[in-house]
Amino acid sequence: MKRIFMSVRLLLLVAVLALISNTLYCSEKITVMNPAIANPMVDRVALTERLDSLDGKTVYLVDINWGGPDAAYGVFEEMKIWFNENMPKVNVVVKRKAGSYMADDPALWKEIGEKGNAALIGVSG
Amino acid sequence: MMKYAVEYNLTNVTGMPIRYIGIPFPVAGQPREVHKRYVRGNDMLSGKPMMPTVVEHLTKPLTKDEKYTGPAPAPTPEPRFLPPDTEENLQRLFKDKDWTDYNPIILPTEERVRAMLEGTSHAPDKVVKIIDWPGGKREFTVEKVAICAVMVGAKPEYMPLILAVATQVPFGNSTSSMANMILVNGPIRDELGMNYKGNAMGPHNEVNSVVGRSLTIMSKTAGNIHHGVTTFSTLGSNLQYNNLCIAENEEALPQGWQPYHVKNKFKPNDSTVSFGTGWTYISSVGEAQKSYPSHLLMRDYMRSLAAIGGATVIMDPTVAELLKADYNMNTKDDLSKYLADNVEKTVDSFFGNGVAATMYMPMARQGIPPYSDYLKLPGDTLIKPLNARSISILVVGGGIQTTWFVTDFGLGRPVSIDAWR
Structure with missing residues (x-):
């Protein structure tokens, strides 16, 4: 009977030690290397000054062809209709830029610089 | 997506605090009535009516932050090692x-x-x-x-x-x-x-x-x-x-x-x-x-x-x-x-794919062959x-x-x- 009691005590001791060991192992702290890379930000550039009013001004609405030339053109046409209804003194020009959304269109930017007062460019997503 | 435009684009791409308007998606392939509803609805970013917000963005004076030109802030450091942990x-x-x-x-x-x-x-x-x-x-x-x-x-x-x-x-x-x-x-x-x-x-x-x-x-x-x-x-x-x-x-x-x-x-x-x-x-x-x-x-x-x-x-x-x-x-x-x-495939089927429409339709309208040639053909013509x-x-x-x-x-x-x- 005494031997059985000793065996049970020994088993309990082993179980407790295993539990402690496992707990210590799981809570052991390790150091690992960082896969992320510092990301330098770009220098800040100020926006151009805003207009006092849009009355008598020319606003270009430029579709960048995202999703195809017909994807968002209707949005700009609807914007033009809104201007006509609500701010008829604003001259609105709707344009598609040349090439895909990834291509530059210096001719259009030049035109806007010469003839326009403001531009809204989109739609992307 | 607006968060990308307003935050990530500013700090990582343009450096400009561009005044964005958020138009609901999807845009492509939607009927005109949907486009109209978008325009007459709210700006997704500010939650305010879209077109008055457009006008405000074009006329509201710049803030001090928007006038700032200068070096970028220091990037968030990424240490070689992460803090020790389990x-x-x-x-x-x-x-x-x-x-x-x-x-x-x-x-x-x-x-x-x-x-x-x-x-x-x-x-x-x-x-x-x-x-x-x-x-x-x-x-x-x-x-x-x-x-x-x-x-x-x-x-x-x-x-x-x-x-x-x-x-x-x-x-x-x-x-x-x-x-x-x-x-x-x-x-x-x-x-x-x-x-x-x-x-x-x-x-x-x-x-x-x-x-x-x-x-x-x-x-x-x-x-x-x-x-x-x-x-x-x-x-x-x-x-x-x-x-x-x-x-x-x-x-x-x-x-x-x-x-x-x-x-x-x-x-x-x-x-x-x-x-x-x-x-x-x-x-x-x-x-x-x-x-x-x-x-x-x-x-x-x-x-x-x-x-x-x-x-x-x-x-x-x-x-x-x-x-x-x-x-x-x-x-x-x-x-x-x-x-x-x-x-x-037919001309219509080719341009019916949004990626082809995005990439090649603008080239077609610029007169760049072969895409411009496709546009001269009836939509059901095989190319x-x-x-x-x-x-x-x-x-x-x-x-x-x-x-x-x-x-x-x-x-x-x-x-x-x-x-x-």
């Missing part, structure tokens, strides 16, 4: 940071990374690539690549291949379900033990699996590709788990058919990796039939895919042998030419949108069945793996 917590941290594909990773201890670096002669601080997309300017060093290699369970000998893969980080992705392909050629296939025979495209080989995964993990860590932050695909693609990582069965090519890298001016003993982007692949499903040979079925299936001008056929060696022996496809180019000459040079033919597989895939993946020029040994 393995369980670190596994959680890597997931919380979206640095994994949500499968378990091997934690990159310094000891493991050092062992990984033994797989290349290049110094740990050598810059493999400066990653400037999607914005920013991150120096992707050999050590950072080794960290990712540990995470995916690579062995040091994989390092030259993974370093070559690293030159393409981050992988292509878009609001569409764009996916990527990794093709390995040359002696490295056998050196590492890649599987290019039976079940080559299945989850049955350590190297194919680990290297394919490495592009995803490198894209999510160094590449900064995170859902809702820098990537906004509606459906996504589960091809992005492994990136179609395959090796060509060069030894089984019929006589006259050259391995992909040799066709692209590399020597047979050069080891290379090539990358493709695409969306879809279609299987032959069953074996070849004499009543309707494989190349005819490839043509038929490819009609569904021809979107942006690139295509890749992946076939078992038995298909290649059959095409050569019975149908005079004596080189890969013969099959590419056959497909370019015979894959037809041949593929160019033979853009159709790649690959032989992969174990010679067990005459099956194949046609895909819309456009493969690029091979990259040397040997340069990274």
Whole structure:
């Protein structure tokens, strides 16, 4: 009977030690290397000054062809209709830029610089 | 997506605190009434009526912040080591940071990374690539690549291949379900033990699996590709788990058919990796039939895919042998030419694909052929949108069945793996 009691005590001791060991192992702290890379930000550039009013001004609405030339053109046409209804003194020009959304269109930017007062460019997503 | 525009774009791309208007999505393909509703509705960003907000953005005086021109603020530092923590917590941290594909990773201890670096002669601080997309300017060093290699369970000998893969980080992705392909050629296939025979495209080989995964993990860590932050695909693609990582069965090519890298001016003993982007692949499903040979079925299936001008056929060696022996496809180019000459779709179907509409319709309206020529035709006219040079033919597989895939993946020029040994 005494031997059985000793065996049970020994088993309990082993179980407790295993539990402690496992707990210590799981809570052991390790150091690992960082896969992320510092990301330098770009220098800040100020926006151009805003207009006092849009009355008598020319606003270009430029579709960048995202999703195809017909994807968002209707949005700009609807914007033009809104201007006509609500701010008829604003001259609105709707344009598609040349090439895909990834291509530059210096001719259009030049035109806007010469003839326009403001531009809204989109739609992307 | 608006958060990307307002925050990420400002700090990483333009440096300008652009005044954005948020238009609800989707825009493309929507009836005019929807566009009208968007315009008459609210700006998604401010929650205020859209058009008065447009006017306000064009007329409201600039704030002090908007007038600021000057150096960028210092970037958030990324220390070489993460703060010590338990393995369980670190596994959680890597997931919380979206640095994994949500499968378990091997934690990159310094000891493991050092062992990984033994797989290349290049110094740990050598810059493999400066990653400037999607914005920013991150120096992707050999050590950072080794960290990712540990995470995916690579062995040091994989390092030259993974370093070559690293030159393409981050992988292509878009609001569409764009996916990527990794093709390995040359002696490295056998050196590492890649599987290019039976079940080559299945989850049955350590190297194919680990290297394919490495592009995803490198894209999510160094590449900064995170859902809702820098990537906004509606459906996504589960091809992005492994990136179609395959090796060509060069030894089984019929006589006259050259391995992909040799066709692209590399020597047979050069080891290379090539990358493709695409969306879809279609299987032959069953074996070849004499009543309707494989190349005819490839043509038929490819009609569904021809979107942006690139295509890749992946076939078992038995298909290649059959095409050569019975149908005079004596080189890969013969099959590419056959497909370019015979894959037809209507003008409307071609431009009906949003990617083709985005890329090629503006060119068509600019008068750039052949797209401008397509526009002069009735919409139901059949055109041949593929160019033979853009159709790649690959032989992969174990010679067990005459099956194949046609895909819309456009493969690029091979990259040397040997340069990274």
